Amino acid sequence: MTRSKKILLEIGTNELEIIEFKVFNNHFGINVAKVREVIKTKNYIPVPKSHPCIKGVMTLREHVITVIDLVKYLETEKVEDNGSKFFIITHFNKIRTAFEVHSVVGIQRLSWEEIEVPDSTMNKGSEGIVSGIVKKKDRLITILDFEKILSDINPRTGIQVSDIENMGSRLANDKPVLIAEDSELLSKMLKSCLNKAGYNNLKIVSNGKDAWEFLKSIKESKSKDIKEKIACVITDIEMPQMDGYHLTKLIKEDVVLNTLPVIMFSSLINDETMERGKKVGADAQVGKPEITKLVGLVDRLTN
Secondary structure: OEHHHOOOOOOOOOEEEEEEEEEOOEEEEEEHHHEEEEEEOOOOEOOOOOOOOEEEEEEEOOEEEEEEEHHHHHOOOOOOOOOOOEEEEEEEOOEEEEEEEOEEEEEEEEEHHHOEOOOHHHHOHHHOOEEEEEEOOOOEEEEEOHHHHHHHHOHHHOOOHHHHHOOOOOOOEOOOEEEEOOOHHHHHHHHHHHHHOOEOOEEEEOOHHHHHHHHHHHHHOOOOOHHHHOOEEEEOOOOOOOOHHHHHHHHHHOOOOOOOOEEEEEOOOOHHHHHHHHHHOOOEEEEOOOHHHHHHHHHHHOO
16 A cells, blocks of 8 residues: 555545554554555564664665554554554654554545544543544544654654753743644643743644634634734644644635634645645644744744
8 A cells, every 4th residue: 555546635625534454453543644655564673772662673665664563552452363464654753664553454534523532531631642533333443643652662753842942042922822733742842842932822722623713703803903812823734623724724715814824833744745735825834843943933923
């Protein structure tokens, strides 16, 4: 299964495609946009003294790729294993990774509205790795937060608060910034980083739908200057209920809100997604975990 076989989605329709896969008898999903290809398990070289969930490294199309044992990481209830194994080759946060799973079911096309947000009991607060649940007639599909999984295994792949500290002294800034981010852990880290960068007037919501409802409430208040209420919007791309593309499209098509600068901050940013972001009107796009670039963009777009 390669990217050339994927069905192209229209931009801003609030749809996505997931690859559904199994670990033992449990069904999981990953956004197709994160996947480069799916291959049968191939040989790899063990790496001494590495994380327990790292099986080793392999070469694929001139790339050296870390192999992660997703079966071991998930610690799911074991049932009969038919011995079939696959690698899901991902590319996000500018890192290529091979996740070993038992089997691949296929590609499912969904609306983000179909993806239910997991409650805090399931996700144990900011420590959880479940970003959404999809109900099918005969099964539940758990959408996993692969950025969180990768960060658990190698914390350096995530946002580093120390990067902001290295920017030096900064002045306090009370310009209001709206953040749409579904990961509780990343929301906390974004808040901490932006606070350190001087931005203290932050409104944080967990998905694009809540962000849009908040923006509509500002519009309906008939404020003379919208930017006094919100000076900038920072949005993730992948979010339950409403994704960042659809949110951006709604903002830029609104006659009142369309002057608001929108920054897409996502692990999915690459040449392909940059074009998608431009088509819905994003003013800037930056990949996680490049937090200093994000701060620089906020500085520029709110001046």
